[in-house]
Amino acid sequence: EDTEGKYHGCWPVIEEAHGSDYVIGMSYPHPEEFGSKGFVTADRDGDGWVINGAKSYWTSSAPCANYAFLIVNLPPHRSIADIGGCIVPLTLPGVTQGPPIDKLGLRDDPQGELAFDNVRIPAHYMLLAEPVFGRFATKGVISSTSCGMACMFTGLARAAFEEALKYTRERVQGGRPLIEHDVVKLKLSDMFLKVETARYFTRVVLRHVSERSRALTFDQSTAHALSAQVYATNIAYEVAHQSRQLHGANGLTKDYLIEKLYRDATAGLMEDGANEALSLEAAYSFLEEGRYTTE
Template identity: 35%
Template sequence: MSDAYDNTLELNFDVLPGELEKFRLRVREFAQDVVAPRVQDLDAAPADDFDWDMVTQGHSIGLTRVAIPRDYGGLGFGMLGAAVALEEVATVCAGTALIFGAAMLGQAPVLLSGDPRLQARFLPLFSGDAPVLACNAVTEEEAGCDLIIPDNAVHARDVMTARRDGDHYVLNGRKRFITNAQVANFASVFANMEGFPGATGLTSFMVPLDLPGVVRGPVADKLGYRLCLGSELTFENVRIPAENMIGDEGDGMAINIAQSNMARASVAGISTGVARGALALAIDWCDTRVQGGRPLREHQFTAAKLAEMTSKVDAARLLYLRAAHKVDNELPAPQYEPAVAKYFADRVAIDVADLAMSLAGARGYLKSFGLEKRLRDAYGARIYEGTPEVLALAITESLYDEERA
C-alpha cells in the first residue's frame, strides 16, 4: 500500500465543526420542543394564519441570521450552517424551515453584492431583538424559468419594470408565489429596465415593503408548506433610492443565477429533512407493528424498503453537505454540486415519504399520524429554486463545461 495517503486522518461526516455542531443541536431542540407541538394545528389552520411567536423563538437562536457574517451581527455559518439548520427544522416541518430559508434568500443578493455600504445598511437589521424577515421577489405570472435561464431572457413576457428617475428608480409590476411576502419587512426585487426586451435588462433592488405603492396580495391556499405564507406583491409606481440597487443595471440575471446556486444546497437540506422525518415515522411504526407474529421490520419486503429509504436519506445529506461546503469556499458559487444535490434530494423526499406511506398503511393516511403532511410537503421543493427540468439543464451544461472537465 502506498504511504502517499495518511490514512490516520479522520473524515467524519456525522459531526460538524465545533460551534456549528452546537448550533445544529440547538436548532434540533427548537424543532422538537417549539415547532413539533404546534405543527398539526397550524397545518390545519386557515391559509393566512402565521405563528409569530414560533418565528420569534427561532430568531432568538439565530435562524434569521445564520449566513450573515459576524461583522454584521450574524452567526457567520454560511450556507453549510443554513443547510444543516434547515434540515433539522424540516425534519419536523418543511413550511417552518422555509420561513427562515426564504428570509435567507431575501438576504442573498446583498450578501453576494460585495458592497460594504449596502451590507452595512441592511444586514444588521436581521440581528435585532425582534425578528425581521425578508423575501425574494422573482417569480411572475408569465415569467418564472425565463428569469433564470439566460438564453430565455429575451422571450420573457410582461416582466416587472424599473425606470430611472433622478436619484430614484420607479418600480411597476406584480410578483407571484412569493414566500414571506405577507410578513416580510424587506424584499429583494428583480425588475427589467425599461427599453430592454424580455428580461435582458433584469436588475435587482432591495425594497422596504412599507413604501407607498407596495400592495400585499391575498395568501395562497397551498397543498403543503402551509406554515409559511405565499402571496403576491404588487408595485405601483414605487420609488426607491438608487442606492438600493444591488450591483449595476442589468446585473439581475447574474445575481439570480448566483443566489440560486447558493440556495439549492439549503433547499436540498429541507428535502432531506422531509425525507428524514418520514423515515423516522416508518422506523418507529415498523418496530411496533406486529404481523405474522413478528415486527414488520423483520419481514424481508419491509426491510428492503427501510434499507432503500435510509440509504437515500444518507446520500441526500452527503450531497448537500458537499454542495454547501463548495458554495462557502468557491467564488463564484458552483453550479453543478448544488444542482445535483437539489435534484437528488427533491426526488428522495417524495420517494421516502411514499414508501413510508406504504409501510404505515391506513395509519399513514390519517392526519394525526403526521405522514400525510410530509407527503404533501415533499412535492413543494420541486417547484422553488429550480424544477427538475431546470436543474437537469444546469447539470448537463456543467457536464459539458470545458473548465469543469
C-alpha cells in the same frame, strides 16, 4: 445586523408570465425567445428608480414580510436577461401585499402576491443596476438557495425514514412487527441508501459552495448546487412515499406525521425552481463552465 428581528425578507422573482424562464434564462443563450411581457420593471426617475408591475402569488413570506429583495427588469426591457435587483421596503406607497394562498404542502411557509404601482426607491437601493451583475449575482444566490433546499429536503427524507422505522417496529401484522418481515427490511434498506446518498452529496456540495462564498471567489459550481437540490428533493419525495406506504391507511391521516411530510415533499419538487428546469440549467452551467467536479 438585525439583533431585534426587525427585518423579515422575501425574494420575489417569478411573475405570472415567467416561472421557469427565470431559472433556465440564467444560461440559456437566447432568452429573448421567452418573450418580454409581464415583467416587473424598474426605470430611472431623477435621483431614484420607479417600479411597476406584479410578481406572482408564489413569493414566500410575501403576506408577512416587511422587505423584499426584488428581481426587476431593467431598461431597455428586451428580455429576461435585462435583470436587476433592489431592496424595497414593503411599507412604501404603491406596494400591495396579497393574502396567503391555500396550498397542498409547506403550509407553514405562506406565499402571496406582491404588486408595485409607481413605487419610488432611492438610487442606492438598486444593488444590481447592470444586467451583467444581475445574471452573475443570480447564479451566486441560487447556488446558496439550492444548498438550503438540499439540506432541508435531506432532513425531510431522514424524518420520513425515521417515521417508517418507528411505525414498523410498533405495527404488528402476520403475527409479528412489520419490521421483522424481510420484505419490509428490504424497503427500509432502500430508503436508508437514499437518505445517506442525499446526505453525503449535499454535504460535499454545501462545503464547496460555502468555502467559495466565504472566499468571495464567485467560482462555485452552479451545476453541483442545482443538482444537489434536484437530488435531495427527489429523494425526499421517494422516501416520503415509501414511508407513507409502510404506514398503510394510517399514512393518509393527519394523526401521523408522514401525511404532512409527504405533502411537503411534493411542494419541494417545485419550490425555488421546478426540478426539470433546475436540471436543464445545471446542464447549461457545466457545459459553459467546463467543469464536472467540485475540485
